[in-house]
Structures are given as structure tokens and as C-alpha cells.
Amino acid sequence: MSTKHDAIVIGLGIVGCACAWALSRRGLRVLAVGDAPIGGGATAAGMGHVAIMDDSEAQFRLTARSSELWMALRDELPSEAAVDYCGTLWVAADEEELNAAKGKHAFYQKRGVRTEVLDETSIAEAEPNLRSGLAGGLRIIDDSIVYPPVVCEWMLAEVVRRGGAVRFAHVTGATRTRVQLDGGDVIDAGVVVLAGGDVSARLCAWLPVRPRKGHLVITDRYPGFCRHELVELGYLKNAHSHAAESVAFNLQPRPTGQMLLGSSRQYGVEHEEVEARMVAWVIERAKLYMPRIGSLRVVRAWTGFRAATPDSLPIIGGRDGVDEPVIATGHEGLGLTTSLGTAELIAAILTGAPTPLDAAAYSASRDFGGHDGH
Numbered sequence: 001m002s003t004k005h006d007a008i009v010i011g012l013g014i015v016g017c018a019c020a021w022a023l024s025r026r027g028l029r030v031l032a033v034g035d036a037p038i039g040g041g042a043t044a045a046g047m048g049h050v051a052i053m054d055d056s057e058a059q060f061r062l063t064a065r066s067s068e069l070w071m072a073l074r075d076e077l078p079s080e081a082a083v084d085y086c087g088t089l090w091v092a093a094d095e096e097e098l099n100a101a102k103g104k105h106a107f108y109q110k111r112g113v114r115t116e117v118l119d120e121t122s123i124a125e126a127e128p129n130l131r132s133g134l135a136g137g138l139r140i141i142d143d144s145i146v147y148p149p150v151v152c153e154w155m156l157a158e159v160v161r162r163g164g165a166v167r168f169a170h171v172t173g174a175t176r177t178r179v180q181l182d183g184g185d186v187i188d189a190g191v192v193v194l195a196g197g198d199v200s201a202r203l204c205a206w207l208p209v210r211p212r213k214g215h216l217v218i219t220d221r222y223p224g225f226c227r228h229e230l231v232e233l234g235y236l237k238n239a240h241s242h243a244a245e246s247v248a249f250n251l252q253p254r255p256t257g258q259m260l261l262g263s264s265r266q267y268g269v270e271h272e273e274v275e276a277r278m279v280a281w282v283i284e285r286a287k288l289y290m291p292r293i294g295s296l297r298v299v300r301a302w303t304g305f306r307a308a309t310p311d312s313l314p315i316i317g318g319r320d321g322v323d324e325p326v327i328a329t330g331h332e333g334l335g336l337t338t339s340l341g342t343a344e345l346i347a348a349i350l351t352g353a354p355t356p357l358d359a360a361a362y363s364a365s366r367d368f369g370g371h372d373g374h
């Protein structure tokens with residue numbers, strides 16, 4: 001049977017768009033299919049922080065490579081993508097957290113990432129609206145922010161320019177080379193990639209991916225109120241623990257002057273509603289670090305769902321001998337950052353294109369500890 005498309009990518013979030021774009025850049029004719037707007041899903045809900053992380057070597061390698069790829073792309077992206085190299089400031093509330101910051105600094109330095117330890121005085125100078133008495137922090141100099149929906153639009157425009165196509169439809173079934181759409185249409189391709197975010201398991205039931213709800217809050221415009229993406233060091237405990245609910249202070253200055261405030265994590269909540277209790281928790285947590293936050297006018301709050309895996313690493317690649325799509329999901333709270341590294345890996349797996357990344361740590365065949373994800 002002749003195939004019309006070299007590849008079909010399911011999902012028009014940042015991971016699907018990046019995969020479609022990377023494959024089309026390597027000469028494949030790609031059809032991108034999704035049941036939500038381009039850049040919708042978790043992508044529309046996320047903060048847009050591109051962060052190099054150090055929780056594990058595998059996470060470091062994927063985030064660091066992705067950060068390089070974001071850096072290389074910055075001049076190609078339209079200005080509406082709002083790329084800003086504001087850096088991340090991890091805030092240490094006490095000596096114990098400052099020691100953790102110093103440990104992270106050593107980790108990053110060894111691997112060539114530009115970081116700087118701040119003491120009590122220098123963090124107060126860097127961010128005057130932080131409360132006094134904080135122990136210090138760690139600045140990750142080359143971390144940035146971006147507005148993902150615009151990047152998605154730009155990527156798919158490139159896909160179309162290279163002979164690919166975009167189709168808005170719900171996929172009801174998928175194999176390695178075929179998708180079935182709501183309404184009955186069947187489309188064949190050389191290969192199918194599933195980038196369906198937190199609901200990917202509806203097409204591939206074994207996937208150990210669970211939705212993890214998050215709330216974000218955005219204020220009116222207060223230019224200069226904050227200069228870096230600020231994150232409390234306790235954030236890592238929250239992101240890693242599998243507690244039912246948690247909130248950590250995370251503030252991002254948008255290029256508009258608005259302050260974007262996060263972030264919460266909840267398992268077991270499937271509805272999208274904004275919960276007043278969670279919004280209040282996010283704001284109260286932020287006030288512990290920046291008391292003046294309480295005087296800013298909040299204009300909007302929303303929710304989104306991260307795709308969480310048992311080992312906090314994404315699932316990238318196909319399982320041998322199983323007639324199912326190649327997988328690109330499970331990026332939890334780092335999918336914007338890691339979309340470009342993921343796409344590079346998918347392109348390497350499918351076309352043999354070079355990548356410095358070793359796919360093994362993200363393999364769909366790895367041991368998830370018997371976790372069935374539900």
C-alpha cells in the first residue's frame with residue numbers, strides 16, 4: 001500500500017509540534033493531527049520556563065541539550081514568541097537550602113552550565129521585592145522564558161511550508177503506521193508518533209502516565225516588580241514527591257510586565273475547574289517569599305494537566321515488536337523545555353539523524369517498577 005505521509009504526529013501541543021517540525025526539517029512529509037487548537041492542551045496552560053534541571057543525570061542531559069536547541073532557535077522565532085533570557089533564581093530560605101544551592105552549583109559547574117551562588121545581600125539586590133532574611137540563592141544564568149503557543153504555530157507553519165499538513169480531528173485508534181479518526185477516516189503513514197500529553201494512555205493503554213493538575217495565576221502589569229524566574233528550592237521536593245497535593249513558590253515576570261504565579265500539583269483531580277482553595281494556597285505561598293505580592297491585582301487564574309510518569313522522566317521512542325505508535329509523552333512539568341530534545345531524539349530514532357542524547361534513559365521499554373500508571 002502506498003503511504004501518503006511519511007509520518008503522522010498525534011497532538012498539537014509543544015511536543016507534537018516540535019516532533020512534526022523536527023521530522024519535516026529532516027525531509028519527511030508530516031501530517032500533524034490534533035483535537036484541540038495548535039498549542040492547546042498543557043502547552044497553553046504552562047508557564048513557558050525553559051530550565052536546565054539537575055534532579056538526575058538523565059533529566060539534566062535532556063534539559064541541557066534542549067536548552068542549547070532553544071538557544072540556537074531564538075533568532076528564528078517570531079518576536080511574538082517573547083523569548084527572554086531572564087535566568088532562574090532558586091531561592092534559599094535558610095542555611096540548609098543554601099547548602100543545597102551550593103551543591104547544585106557544583107553539579108552545574110562540572111557540566112559547563114553557567115551558575116552563580118548568591119548570598120543574603122546579593123539576592124536582595126537581585127530581587128528587591130523578596131522578603132529580607134532569606135539565606136541566598138542560585139542563579140542559572142542561561143535559563144529563559146518563551147510563549148509556547150506562538151512557537152507551536154510557527155513550527156506547524158514550517159511543516160506546511162515543507163509540504164506537510166495539519167488536520168483538526170480526534171484520533172480514535174492508532175498503530176505504528178495507521179490512525180483512525182473520529183468519523184471513520186483511516187490514514188496511513190510510514191510511522192505514527194503519539195504526543196497526546198496526559199491523555200496519551202487513551203490510545204496506548206499500557207502507558208504509565210497520570211494527569212497532574214496545576215493552577216497558575218496572573219496579575220495585572222507591574223513592570224520591574226521581579227526580574228528573574230523565581231523558584232523556591234523546596235519546589236524540587238514538591239515536583240518529586242508523589243503527594244496528592246502540593247504548592248511551591250514560582251514567579252515569572254512576563255515581558256508584558258505581568259507576574260505569572262505558580263504552581264500547584266494535584267493527583268486524582270480530573271476536572272479542569274479553578275479551585276479557589278488552590279489559588280489561595282498559591283498566593284499565600286508566594287507571600288511568604290514576596291509579601292508585596294498580596295497587593296498586586298490578580299486578573300486571571302487557570303488550570304492545566306501535566307503528564308506525570310512514575311520515574312519523572314518522559315517516554316520517548318517505540319517498543320520493538322509492538323504495533324503501536326512511537327511515543328513522545330510523559331514530560332510532567334518540563335515538556336516545554338524538553339520538547340526540542342525530545343523532537344531531536346524522535347528524529348534520530350526514525351531517520352538516523354545525529355543527536356548527542358542517549359535514548360536509553362527515556363526508552364518506552366524501560367522498567368517502570370511494575371507501575372501501571374493508574
Ligand SMILES: Cc1cc2nc3c(=O)[nH]c(=O)nc-3n(C[C@H](O)[C@H](O)[C@H](O)COP(=O)(O)OP(=O)(O)OC[C@H]3O[C@@H](n4cnc5c(N)ncnc54)[C@H](O)[C@@H]3O)c2cc1C
Nearest residue numbers: 011013015035041042043046047049171197214335336337
Ligand atoms: C501549570 C503548568 C505549568 C507548567 N510550566 C512549565 C514550564 O514552565 N516549563 C516547562 O518546560 N513545562 C511546563 N509545564 C509542562 C508543559 O506545559 C507540558 O509538559 C507540555 O506542554 C506538554 O506538551 P505535550 O505536547 O506533550 O502535551 P499537550 O500540550 O497537552 O498536547 C497534547 C495534545 O494532544 C491532543 N490529543 C490527545 N489525544 C488525542 C487524540 N486521541 N486525538 C487527537 N488529539 C489528541 C490533546 O488534545 C492536546 O492538545 C507546565 C504544565 C502545567 C500544567
